[in-house]
Amino acid sequence: MSQYTATFILNSRTAMQQPTAPELEILKLLWQKQPLTARELHDELETVLGWGYSSTRKTLERMGEKGFVAVQAQGNKNSYRATLDKMPTLAGFAQDFAKRIFEIDGPLPVAMFADSKLVSAAEIADLEQLLQQLAAAQLTKPVDSGEP
Amino acid sequence: MSQYTATFILNSRTAMQQPTAPELEILKLLWQKQPLTARELHDELETVLGWGYSSTRKTLERMGEKGFVAVQAQGNKNSYRATLDKMPTLAGFAQDFAKRIFEIDGPLPVAMFADSKLVSAAEIADLEQLLQQLAAAQLTKPVDSGEP
DNA sequence: TTTTATTTGCGACAGATGTCGCAGGTGGTA
DNA sequence: TACCACCTGCGACATCTGTCGCAAATAAAA
CATH class of the missing domain: 1.10.10.10 (Winged helix-like DNA-binding domain superfamily/Winged helix DNA-binding domain)
Structure with a gap:
């Protein structure tokens, strides 16, 4: 299993923001x-x-x-x-991109990250895991009604 | 060839912003x-x-x-x-994502957009074109020195 | 130890964004 | 024609970001 904790998934209320x-x-x-x-x-x-x-x-x-x-x-x-872990952070960006911009629900194919100068083969494996988790978590997540 | 004009490529000075x-x-x-x-x-x-x-x-x-x-x-x-065309806009987002987040220089593989609820097969073909253009344009683009 | 080079903490400011509310039109209805 | 519902223009305000500058503190050098 992944050695990282999926920092972004938790914390639904505080809406853990992504770095700019x-x-x-x-x-x-x-x-x-x-x-x-x-x-x-x-x-x-x-x-x-x-x-x-x-x-x-x-x-x-x-x-x-x-x-x-x-x-x-x-x-x-x-x-x-x-303090933000690399792969979970990157995975968070990827998932957000897929979902928000292109409305892709399933996890992104990791093949697309092959050319990244940022991630090694080993990291890609982790990324795959994380993306799957995120995609799954998203499906069960209730619709945000924006109540303060 | 693509029926769209690549709205984003032009306009280097005004730095055509992307929609929020x-x-x-x-x-x-x-x-x-x-x-x-x-x-x-x-x-x-x-x-x-x-x-x-x-x-x-x-x-x-x-x-x-x-x-x-x-x-x-x-x-x-x-x-x-x-007034913003769909595919060029989407392509712009994709390219920006690839470059800025994952430091991928070449064009993204269009396969990844297959599951998008937003684009049809025909549009994917256009997307491929646009991504290639954007990637190419990026390589020739000089480093932005941020002079006002 | 006095001077000089760096640091750090913190206040400021402008511009973009999210989010409203109000006052002044316009068209349809009684 | 007087009234009501709905629309529009526009001003306002709180935040978040990008970007600095300044003054007090600290370490290194003279």
């Missing part, structure tokens, strides 16, 4: 190499996002509030580590 | 049956989004400003029609 585009960029870096300081993260992101250092830090700060990353004060500087 | 989640919901309805009045749209959306009538109209209004829909004053009531 820039947040995902940061998470990707962290999944590659962990932990990293704000400065390190920034230096990599700069080329891609063209941000000022402050923007990077603010984003990190907000990600902390949302529980996407954990801060570790190491001496005087903080370093960050992802 | 609720906006897409509205577009989907319009692609199914066109034109529709605000009230008609609302009655269908209500169950899914749990919105008030005003919210629906405001969203429609903003979609008009963005050029996603066109308004037609018919007597005293307005009806709306989508």
Whole structure:
């Protein structure tokens, strides 16, 4: 079975939000190499996002509030580590995409992820599992009536 | 060849934005049956989004400003029609998803859309074309340096 | 220990989105 | 023609995001 916990499925009431585009960029870096300081993260992101250092830090700060990353004060500087697991997060995006954009109910065929620069063969196997779980969970989920 | 114009590719400076989640919901309805009045749209959306009538109209209004829909004053009531073409829009979402989330450069395999409740076999063929174009366009596109 | 280079926390601001409510028309009906 | 139901334009407000800048704290260097 999968070594990951399917972070997204739980928590129906709080509607666990997905990371935004820039947040995902940061998470990707962290999944590659962990932990990293704000400065390190920034230096990599700069080329891609063209941000000022402050923007990077603010984003990190907000990600902390949302529980996407954990801060570790190491001496005087903080370093960050992802608290969101890679594969469940990615699977969540995939499922949401399939469902919301294309109205595909069953799990997506993992074949489509073969060319991804992000996932290894081993991870693809996990992804398959996760996608299946998510698809199943979705079918049993009652229609959200949006009551506050 | 595809009967659609690839609305998204053009327009590099203005960065043609994609519709948001609720906006897409509205577009989907319009692609199914066109034109529709605000009230008609609302009655269908209500169950899914749990919105008030005003919210629906405001969203429609903003979609008009963005050029996603066109308004037609018919007597005293307005009806709306989508100005965004279905397949190019969907293809845009797919490509963006592949690229931004999974870092897949080539075009997505169309097989994955087979189970979509949204696209017919004929449309899948078009989708394939569009995805290929988008993937190609992406490769030649220079890195965005974010200069204002 | 005084200075200098970095950090960090936090406040700010503009723009996009979700979500309403109100006031002023218009058409049909009594 | 006076009234009622429904429509439209438009202003408002709370959030979330993207993006900074500043001042206080800390570590490293002189």
